[in-house]
Amino acid sequence: MSDPVRGSGPKIIAIANQKGGVGKTTTTINLAAALVEEGVRVLLVDLDPQGNASTGLGVDDRPLTTYDLLVDDIDLSDVIQMVDQEGLGIIPATVDLSSADMELMANEKRSFLLHDALRQTAMDQFDWDYILIDCPPSLNLLTVNAMVASHSVMIPLQSEFFALEGLSQLMLTVREVRQTANPDLRIEGVVLTMFDARNNLSQQVEEDARANLGDLVYETRIPRNVRVSEAPSFAQPVLQYDPTSKGAEAYRSLAREMLDKHFGAV
Numbered sequence: 001m002s003d004p005v006r007g008s009g010p011k012i013i014a015i016a017n018q019k020g021g022v023g024k025t026t027t028t029i030n031l032a033a034a035l036v037e038e039g040v041r042v043l044l045v046d047l048d049p050q051g052n053a054s055t056g057l058g059v060d061d062r063p064l065t066t067y068d069l070l071v072d073d074i075d076l077s078d079v080i081q082m083v084d085q086e087g088l089g090i091i092p093a094t095v096d097l098s099s100a101d102m103e104l105m106a107n108e109k110r111s112f113l114l115h116d117a118l119r120q121t122a123m124d125q126f127d128w129d130y131i132l133i134d135c136p137p138s139l140n141l142l143t144v145n146a147m148v149a150s151h152s153v154m155i156p157l158q159s160e161f162f163a164l165e166g167l168s169q170l171m172l173t174v175r176e177v178r179q180t181a182n183p184d185l186r187i188e189g190v191v192l193t194m195f196d197a198r199n200n201l202s203q204q205v206e207e208d209a210r211a212n213l214g215d216l217v218y219e220t221r222i223p224r225n226v227r228v229s230e231a232p233s234f235a236q237p238v239l240q241y242d243p244t245s246k247g248a249e250a251y252r253s254l255a256r257e258m259l260d261k262h263f264g265a266v
């Protein structure tokens with residue numbers, strides 16, 4: 001990858017939306033896999049106590065997790081596991097993480113724990129180009145930690161009724177984080193997920209999103225595709241499970257669109 005990324009350390013992106021089931025985890029796993037196919041090195045941070053990203057990548061053995069990283073101030077190199085795709089690593093999560101919110105409340109630096117953890121000097125040895133953070137379905141302290149730690153927020157938007165309603169709340173949190181902790185936090189983009197081109201509702205959501213958010217909405221739409229939903233039970237990104245599926249192609253297209261935005265067309 002070109003020098004600008006390496007020179008300034010990894011680019012950190014939080015994948016967030018306080019609604020559950022909108023495609024955050026699916027997007028994190030498959031965007032990561034697609035970026036790695038493009039030759040960049042990606043670290044995935046599982047910040048959801050449900051640990052779906054960890055399970056979806058077949059990381060069943062989780063001796064140390066994001067919980068340890070946040071609560072016990074542990075060395076990064078001890079919590080990162082490499083997964084079954086060259087260039088892809090993960091810091092897994094378990095249900096332990098669900099108590100972190102409460103436990104960290106009294107900590108003065110509670111919003112900066114992930115920020116500081118990801119900037120340990122131990123990070124240098126890994127040479128990550130991107131860090132993707134899979135956020136929990138809530139605007140809690142964990143999601144705030146992700147936003148404080150990140151350069152930008154990517155928002156998966158499920159193509160269904162009410163999709164845009166939760167967005168103003170999310171944007172409010174982004175604004176608060178900008179004002180208090182991370183003034184440079186950007187919106188990376190909005191990704192339409194589980195899109196069905198034959199469905200009027202999907203088309204309506206797309207029209208509304210593009211009218212309201214303009215260029216922030218990616219051209220790439222992720223179609224509803226059964227192979228995408230099957231892949232996690234085979235502990236693989238859909239790009240490996242069914243490389244020629246519509247879902248795999250869409251995530252490749254999303255990765256290229258994002259890389260184009262960051263580096264210009266190559």
Ligand code: ADP
Binds near residue numbers: 024193195224228230
């Ligand atoms: P979140 O992390 O936002 O809660 P998930 O990524 O876990 O959402 O997705 C919710 C459910 O929808 C999962 O069962 C997932 O497999 C399924 N899903 C996500 N994206 C697609 C898609 N493009 N096509 C079909 N099913 C999908």
Ligand code: MG
Binds near residue numbers: 024026
């Ligand atoms: Mg999830």
